[in-house]
Amino acid sequence: MDMMTKDEFDIIDVEVHQKSIRNIASEMAVTLMRTSGSPVVTDAKDFSTSILDHKVEQLGFAGHVTFHVSTAVAGVEAVLRNTRIEDIAPGDGFICNDPHTSGAIHQGDVGIVMPFFAQGEIVGWGYVNAHLLDVGGSAVSGFAAGAFDNYSEALAFPAVRVIREGRIDEQWQRFISNNVRMAGTVINDIRSMIAANNVGSRRIAAMIDEIGLDRFRQLNEQGKCLSEKAMRDIISRLPDGTYDSSDWVEYDGRGIEGLHEIRVRLLVRGDEMTLQFRGGPQVNCFINGAWPAVVGQSWTTILAQLAYDIPVNAGIWRPITFDLGPSGTLVNSVAPAPVTMSHIQTGMRVNKLLADVFSQACSLSEDPVIASRVASQSAQDQTYFTAFGMDRRNGQPTVAFPMSVGMSTGGPAQTNSDGMEVYAAQCMSGCDMPDVELEETSQPGMILWRRVAQDTGGAGVTRGGLGVDTAMAILHCDRMNGGAYTNTALIPPRGSVGGFPGAAGYWKQWRKTNLVELLDRHVFADIDTIAGEVPQTTATVTDFEVVRGDIYHVIHGGGGGLGDPLRRDPGMVARDVSDGFVSADMARDIYGVILDAKGAANTAATAARRSEIRKARIGDTPRAAVAEDAPLFAPLKVDQGHWRCTACGEDLGRSRGNWRDNAVATEAEVSVRFAALHSQVRHRKDGDPVMMREYYCPGCASSLSVDIALDSSPPTAAPRIGEYDPYPDNLILNS
């Protein structure tokens, strides 16, 4: 539609309206949070609320979980596909939790859609989504690690009406209560979602009473235009071109260490961009992505990295095209593909892919704000377990889903700061880590420690956020069964613009421990007093079993680093060492910082050590020095048709080619290289090895890029500025 005439008071009215809508969405969120009983909602903030108009376009969004930007639209569309609009009455509510039919991210994230009525007609929709503690099926909360198809995963509702006149249908309630673990909590969370929609419905009706339906619609359209314009403005500041990235989705739940490649191609032209995703054929385990997860997670990274201050509404969708390629692939799966880890497995790879391509584009932008948005990949490490058992204290069924364990991962390094700890996943804005005392109330065990894990943050000028090392002992159940999950055991998060990767997360199960005995003897249980067996397992365990006294111990991964670690301020490295965040070994071997007896950086020794590392990087004494004013977060630029190192001006070949061909490259199996660098990643025993490829400037030995790829993969592609080269529509990668 046309922009309205540029009358200033309209702009301000639109802004007021936009804020009011956003406030209503937030109020829905607060209602959900206050009424919910699930720590998944109240602490992890694993939910979202949306308001849509009668055209099923977004008006406002109060994500905590940002990927629901996509599911809100898809959920309401599914309702309208299945039910004639004339048959929908006030107080009706529809449940959507199936990625294949009702636009959900995964079956555990349940959307409740309710119509907003005013003046006798449907003027909009409320969409509230919360991760429920359980949705039936073969595993707790839907994480069906062993399922071969979506039918064996969990209950999946294709946008069906289960709420009438604001109450859950009694028959359905009986059905659902008979099919989920912890039925009380699940039913109550659905009630909380109704309460949230009620609030939205009342507020929107009051707003329309006040300003009239026509004005309401006019302001909505104008708000979308403003957001669209802002989104276009941001895209236009990215250099036109074609940018590529690859990542690999992991699954070893059946003993084979599968790595499944997915790719993104970012095409920027003027004020529009296209995101093309491609993958191999869909697989028979729960890692497949589908439209809601791939597009939803794309929004997560777009909002976090580029569009962080634009009001979320349908306008931001307009200049962006999502192209998921042929159906039946890992990024665009269809039934019967199992999808209960859609958002975490393929979905969180999407976050890493986009962080990479956006950072490539940002680092080449001349716009200072856009250039400052370069960021590394976050850990995106979801290592946790869920299990079901009987509480020995009261004989009642109980579920283990310790949220603090899953979310304690390192965040991405930023140009303005080191990454944060307990970043969780990029999509989880505003999440809190439950207190130990709350975990020990709701979980059947005891948290033994919760420590920052040294050396997990990727090295760089700014360091990746650190993972957390924590352990939970099972005490209140004799036996529990479920699944244990890791999505980034083999492929660590990459740094950006020459920064190093962060550590990968891993977990172990201590069995046959002395824990109960220690507690009985009043001996403090810590890593030095606990004894037990730690069997080797796969990263994903489909038949996870814990017994009383077992300990689930996880050391989470950190975020990647940003920029060449040899240019990190030695004082900050020294501080990291004294804080215990970085070991003196890592300070010496990656940062080139030598500490004196008091723990301060020794200037002369550090300079010497850094020269030594530069020499080792390229196998020779560098012939050029690093310019003092060289940018920290943009190692490469295109100048007169050539790639150049910004630190020394070295020519790295024609800009239509890959600068990597002219850099000094070193390559090693990633777990071997990580061990030398005091970091940690799982060694892939079978199949194509995972490699770490380091690229250094032949002139000054600056770190230009540290890539992670399979041994058989060609070198990572360089950006192609000014080129517009889309993937073929029918491209399917090899499995």
Next chain:
Amino acid sequence: MLQAKETMTDGQYAIGVDVGGTHTDLIMATPSALIRSKAFTTHGNYSEGILRAIGLAAEQVGKSTEEVLTNCRAFVNGSTIVTNAITELRGAKVGVLITRGFKDTFRLAGGARTREYDDQLQVPPPEVVARDCIVEIAERVDSSGSVIVAPDVEELRVGARALKANGVEAVAVCFLWSFQNPANELLAKEVLTEEFPEAFVTLSHATHPVIGEFPRFMTAVFNCLSHRATTRYIEGLRSELGRAGFAGAMTFFQGIGGSIGIDAVEETPITLMQSGPAGGVMGARQIAEKLGIRNVLVGDMGGTSFDTAVLADLTPTVAREAAFGAYRTGINILDIVSVGAGGGSLAWLDGRGVPQVGPHSAGSEPGPACYGRGGTRPAVTDANVILGLIDPDNYLKGAYKLDVNAARNAVDAEIGRPLGWSTERAAAAIYDLAVIEMANALRMVSVERGYHPRDFTFFSYGGGLGLFAVEICRRLGCPNIIVPDNCSAFSAYGVLTADYVRQYNRTVNWALDDPSQAGQVNAALDEMLAQACADALSENIDADALEIERRGDFRFLGQVHEVSQPIPDGPLTATNASELAAAFPAVYEANYGEGTAWDGSPVVLVNISVKAVFRREKPAGREQEPISDAAPPEPVAVRRIFQPFLREQTDVPVYAEADVPPGTTLHGPCIVDVGDTTLYVPSGATCARDRYFNFSLTLNG
């Protein structure tokens, strides 16, 4: 530290101060009037500014500072010192003894992710305790309150010595589950007393005996952090006021509303968090009660922020577990929402080309462009000057001369030219946006909590709000406004008229379907009551004179957040329990909608609180029988202003406050010059003065 008990004197004066970031406001009650004065706050030695303000007030009654102070029976402090210490994380050097395995609790900060999508805001929180001042102790209590491992006394000794060696001034003892069983924290305290007797010690279970270690630990740490500033403030003030002859009672206003004595403050300085703004809320409550108004919205506009709160049926809402930045605490304070819309808030264009106001502020240096101190970016005050709402030659009684051209240049450059607007239209847009920000904040405390502003009266105070109050209320549909007498020093008024208030909280977790726990809960209530009486007695307040309010936080079993309800007097019985449980679903559904109660889930009484209030005698303000049919006063000037709502230039009369006696009614558009503040009465509004010299503004139609 032991304090000599304050002796009560029968002096004729009582003084309340609000020591803010820029100004120290003072209200002095004399037997016949309230006197107000204002001085600059003197950071470093607050007594200096306070004494200056006292001097200015004394002058107005023709006395010396000494004469006033010798005859002063009560001195009540509202102060920003603790707010500053906590928001700036500057205070005593804090050390921590913490359960082994959990020294990173403060770094992890319970998860510091904010709701913003911007990843550059997702960064580690600022350090609140130096990492080399955190000592782990091998001790553990489990969730049932059993001591699994008692701390080794030798390990405690080594830890205490290490903290001492590191130059720590205050020690927070932070052990898991200590609120269930404080034995381990108490043992640590014993050792600290022996090894490090000069340290100020806070036990986490003592300041906030409630489940959830992060807010409990943070409360203890912040209590330690606030200790030094508070102690210095108290010592400085006692000696300097004492030297000038003061022998009355010195009390301190808390963020929860209500004042406490020196001993209590020295033990828990954290209770002074947000002391000043809470003063204003309680002041509004006093005036409203006198006027027979039950539902009140308050607004206080300062230089950098606008603070607002709601009092439904004269009861302020309380923010539980208030958070400061990434740090959640267990502190209960009055629920005051603050947004960055003050006189110094800057206007700017966002990425979409839409004008915005705040949260960045020009501060006092360089200040708004019109201050002529080098500011080039437009602030809200600049817009007011351009619109003609502020007289540039007579700002703050002529204390400053404002530069209109500088204001116009700043507004043109930032807003006017980029959007192709005239200076006045751009200034009107800034004014509007400030109004919107404030109205949105008011909506947050009213509409979002289920109150409709039309049922409320808006109390407007603070230097700049008189220019905005009517337009804010127009947006909210709130027709009645009170601008109280002394509105420019109103928080000090609230501080002065404060009651004695102390609140005690305890986690009990009583599932109401199990009557067997009643005894335990009653025992806890009894303990809390006994504590309340003992604390009151230590401030010479008789237990019989206390008003006791008992409340409970209820939720359905399995929920995380609670709904607060009064609980009946006397020992709780099984009958009480079943009545409370039966009544709860209706209360809950009133909040969240029909059909949302958790049918079939037991109701749990999670926390109990006891609030002890001693109503102090309130000083009378000025009062005058309204003149009936008062003739309209003569304006002192006519000024051309641009009315933002109407978007038109109008010549309006300007009245001097002194010419507007009780009983007068003025019709907008007009301006009332109150000396240290200005009222703008737009077209369509009327302004009457009541018998207590409050201005009562009404929006017609």
